[in-house]
Amino acid sequence: MQQLTNPRELRGLAILSQPNTIIQTGKNEWDVRSQSKNAYYQVTRTFVKGRDPQHLHDWKCTCPDFATRNMPCKHIHAVQFSLKLSGDIQEHSTPATIAETEIKVLCPSCKSGNVVKRGIRKTQFGEVQRYGCTDCDHRFVVDKGFCRMKFNPKVITLTLDLYFKGVSQRKIADHLKQFENVEVTQPTILSWIKKYLRLLGKYSEKYKVEVGNIWHSDETTVFIKKEGEKKYYQWIWNVMDAKTRYLLACQVTENRFVNDARNPLQKAKSVTNVRPDAIVTDGLQAYKEAVKAEFYDNEAFIQNPHIRLKDFETKPNNNILERLNGTFRERTKVIRSFDSSAGAGEFAAGMQTYYNYIRPHMGINGMTPAQMANIPINLMGNRWETMIGLAATK
Known part of the structure; x- marks a missing residue:
């Protein structure tokens, strides 16, 4: 979906942003509510054999605008946007070529760039x-994130990768001993994870991302140990861009009230500095006020971009975030519980970095969301080691 300039396209998206405005009555038939009166217009789609792939269908609507112009009206555009949302992939989005990131060597003593x-x-x-620095004559080696570490970068990055692929710390230690002939304790593994996630988290926050105009938001549970309670859950809120699959926000809260729902939306705004045309959520009541509070614009054509789904079967749906929640559960199933909210927050930040920069996504042809969002980081080979090296030298 490109930036919308056609007034009828904008009105179509405005129709879609309101609940219960599009009802599918058949395989290629829809009832679309009128914006000016309490009535519905019938939109139909007919397959036309022999047309090019860009225009395979012939659309019709019973509204006066279509009868006069015989061109797609706002009701047809509303249905087309609904169908695009149901697929959650914007067909014509292509990532820009990402140049190799060069690391400029500076003297750690005097910060001079005159080194040989x-x-x-x-x-x-x-x-x-x-x-060697030609200004202060200091000799040094570049710290690529593994300086003074007892174990080599391969062992450390292998540990990070196995951890975020859902392998327990005990099994990681067994794997390293069996295949790398390295004995590592579980506390050491945990210290590596915390150290490098803090480093990568600060580094990834430096970049603004180029995303599309349709976002999805959803929440999932995480188990926290709490004295005196058998089961105590908190919530991980995720906000994702449909075009790039970039995870814009991943935050942990104790409750699901309006202020809790606003936190990830505020984070998403700070990462992109853009206002989406549509934010797709489930039926949680808190989203209604949260989206309005963060994105309502009285001067915009679509004043409130919120699209609230009635159920899992309704199109558009929130399936891309349901799949993301499944990825989170693969990891939390092994962890079982966190000792504190801070630990859950560190985990959420780590998963966000892993999902955006390290993990290839089959929904975008095996690329990472960071590549689709045109972030200038070229992670080749051992992606963990490359990104840690970039973060340590920036």
């Missing part, structure tokens, strides 16, 4: 380039 190569340093993990 001064030989090779041999370590237990291989050869490392040594540099």
